[in-house]
Amino acid sequence: MAESISLVWLRRDLRLHDNAALYHALKQGRPVLPVFIFDREILDALDDKRDRRVEFLVQEINRLRDELTKLGSTLIVRYGKPVEVWRELTGQYSVGDVFTNHDYEVYAKERDKTIGELLAEGGIGFHTSKDQTIFERDEVLTGSNSPYTVFTPYSRNWHNKLNTFYLKSYPTETYFTNFCKTKKVFDHEPPVPTLADMGFQPVGYPFPPRTVPDSLLDTYDDTRDFPARPGTSELSIHLRFGTISIRELARQAKAARDKTYLNELCWRDFYFQVLDHFPHVEKGSFRPEYDRIDWRNNEEEFDKWCRGETGYPIVDAGMRQLNTIGWMHNRVRMITASFLCKHLLIDWRWGEAYFGKKLRDYDLSANNGGWQWAAGSGTDAAPYFRVFNPTLQTQKFDPKGEYIRRWVPEFNSLNYPQPMVEHSMARQRALDAYKKGLMR
Structure with missing residues (x-):
C-alpha cells in the first residue's frame, strides 16, 4: 500500500514562508504536497474576463510551483469545482490528512463544511488554522x-x-525536507492552466511589489x-x-x-x-433600518458613475483608475462611494458589486465595510448626514490636480461633461431620503 501523504490546500495564503497550515502539515512528519484549486464556483460567475485577480493568481501559482520545484517537490494545481476536485484527489492519492487555513466569507465557510464532511467519509482528517x-x-x-x-x-x-x-x-523552512519528493507523482501533474485555458485575458499592468x-x-x-x-x-x-x-x-x-x-x-x-x-452584512445593511431607504437607483446615472463621466473630476479620476488598472486610492474610494450613495441616491450594494468586479484587491469584508461606512448603514458611529463634497475633497487632497490630470486629461476642456448633479441639492435630497426611510 502506498505511503499516505498530507495535502495542504492553499487559498488566501499563497506562500511557503510563515504559513500556519503548511507549518502544521510539515511538522506532522508525513510527506506533504500543497494543492491549489482555481475554483470554478467563483470563476464561472465572473463577467469581466480581464479580471486582475485571476491574472495575479496565475502569476503567483506559477511562482509557487517554481519555488517548490527548486525544493524537489511540486504544487498540485486543478481547475474545477472543489467538491469534484477533492473527490478526484482522494481517489488519486493516499491522503491521510488535509490542512488549510480559515476563511471567513459565507461561501467559504459553507464550502469548507462540505469538504470536511466529504473527507471525513473517507477517514481523512481536515484541519484548519488561523493565518490571514x-x-x-x-x-x-x-x-x-x-x-x-x-x-x-x-x-x-x-x-x-x-x-x-x-x-x-511559523518556521516552515525548518521542515521543508518533509515536502513530498516522489518524482513518479509529479510526472502525472498537469501544467498550471493559463488565463486562456480558463477563458480569461491579461490586462498587462504590473502588480505592486510585495514589500514596503x-x-x-x-x-x-x-x-x-x-x-x-x-x-x-x-x-x-x-x-x-x-x-x-x-x-x-x-x-x-x-x-x-x-x-x-x-x-x-x-x-x-x-x-x-x-x-x-454578522454574516447578514453580505446581503444587507449592518443596521437593518437602513434597508428602508428609498434609493433612486437610476441606471443611466449609475452607468455614468461606472464610466467616470459624472462631471466631478475627482470622482471620474477614481473610477477611470479603477477601470484601467483594477485599483483605486483609498481616499478616492471613499469619495466615489459617498458620491454614489449620497449624491445619486443609488443603493450602496450596486457600488459594492461594481468594486467587487473591478478591484484587484477585492476582499468581501473590507469592501463591504467600506461601502457601508460610506452609506452610513454599517458599524460606524458617525451619523448618516456625513456627505463628502467632491470639490472640497479635491482642494484638500489633490490641490494641484495632478491625480485628476493623469486620469481625466480632458477635464479642463469643452469635451468634459458638466456636473450631473449639483452638490447642495444632492446633499439635501440625500438627507431627506435618509430621514424619511429611518423614521418608518
Whole structure:
C-alpha cells in the first residue's frame, strides 16, 4: 500500500514562508504536497474576463510551483469545482490528512463544511488554522464576551492585546525536507492552466511589489490621503491572497514611528470579525433600518458613475483608475462611494458589486465595510448626514490636480461633461431620503 501523504490546500495564503497550515502539515512528519484549486464556483460567475485577480493568481501559482520545484517537490494545481476536485484527489492519492487555513466569507465557510464532511467519509482528517488575520472570531471581545460593533473600542482592545506571541512567524523552512519528493507523482501533474485555458485575458499592468519601505510607514499618516503621491503601501492584493505574511507586516508596522498603518491592519481584522459574526452584512445593511431607504437607483446615472463621466473630476479620476488598472486610492474610494450613495441616491450594494468586479484587491469584508461606512448603514458611529463634497475633497487632497490630470486629461476642456448633479441639492435630497426611510 502506498505511503499516505498530507495535502495542504492553499487559498488566501499563497506562500511557503510563515504559513500556519503548511507549518502544521510539515511538522506532522508525513510527506506533504500543497494543492491549489482555481475554483470554478467563483470563476464561472465572473463577467469581466480581464479580471486582475485571476491574472495575479496565475502569476503567483506559477511562482509557487517554481519555488517548490527548486525544493524537489511540486504544487498540485486543478481547475474545477472543489467538491469534484477533492473527490478526484482522494481517489488519486493516499491522503491521510488535509490542512488549510480559515476563511471567513459565507461561501467559504459553507464550502469548507462540505469538504470536511466529504473527507471525513473517507477517514481523512481536515484541519484548519488561523493565518490571514492577527486576531479572529472570538479573540477580541467586549467585557460581556460579545463581538464589537464599533471600531474604536475594538481597536483599543486589539492594540492592548497585540504582543510578540501573536506576531511570531511559523518556521516552515525548518521542515521543508518533509515536502513530498516522489518524482513518479509529479510526472502525472498537469501544467498550471493559463488565463486562456480558463477563458480569461491579461490586462498587462504590473502588480505592486510585495514589500514596503520602513520610511513610508514612518510617515504614513502624512502621505496616505494624497492620491497623486506614492504614499500608500499598495500591499492590499498581497494581503488578499496571502503572498505576504500578515504577522511579518504587523511587526514592521508596529516598529514604525507612525502607528497609522498598524491601525489599518486593525481595521482589516475588525471587518473580518464583523463578517464572521454578522454574516447578514453580505446581503444587507449592518443596521437593518437602513434597508428602508428609498434609493433612486437610476441606471443611466449609475452607468455614468461606472464610466467616470459624472462631471466631478475627482470622482471620474477614481473610477477611470479603477477601470484601467483594477485599483483605486483609498481616499478616492471613499469619495466615489459617498458620491454614489449620497449624491445619486443609488443603493450602496450596486457600488459594492461594481468594486467587487473591478478591484484587484477585492476582499468581501473590507469592501463591504467600506461601502457601508460610506452609506452610513454599517458599524460606524458617525451619523448618516456625513456627505463628502467632491470639490472640497479635491482642494484638500489633490490641490494641484495632478491625480485628476493623469486620469481625466480632458477635464479642463469643452469635451468634459458638466456636473450631473449639483452638490447642495444632492446633499439635501440625500438627507431627506435618509430621514424619511429611518423614521418608518
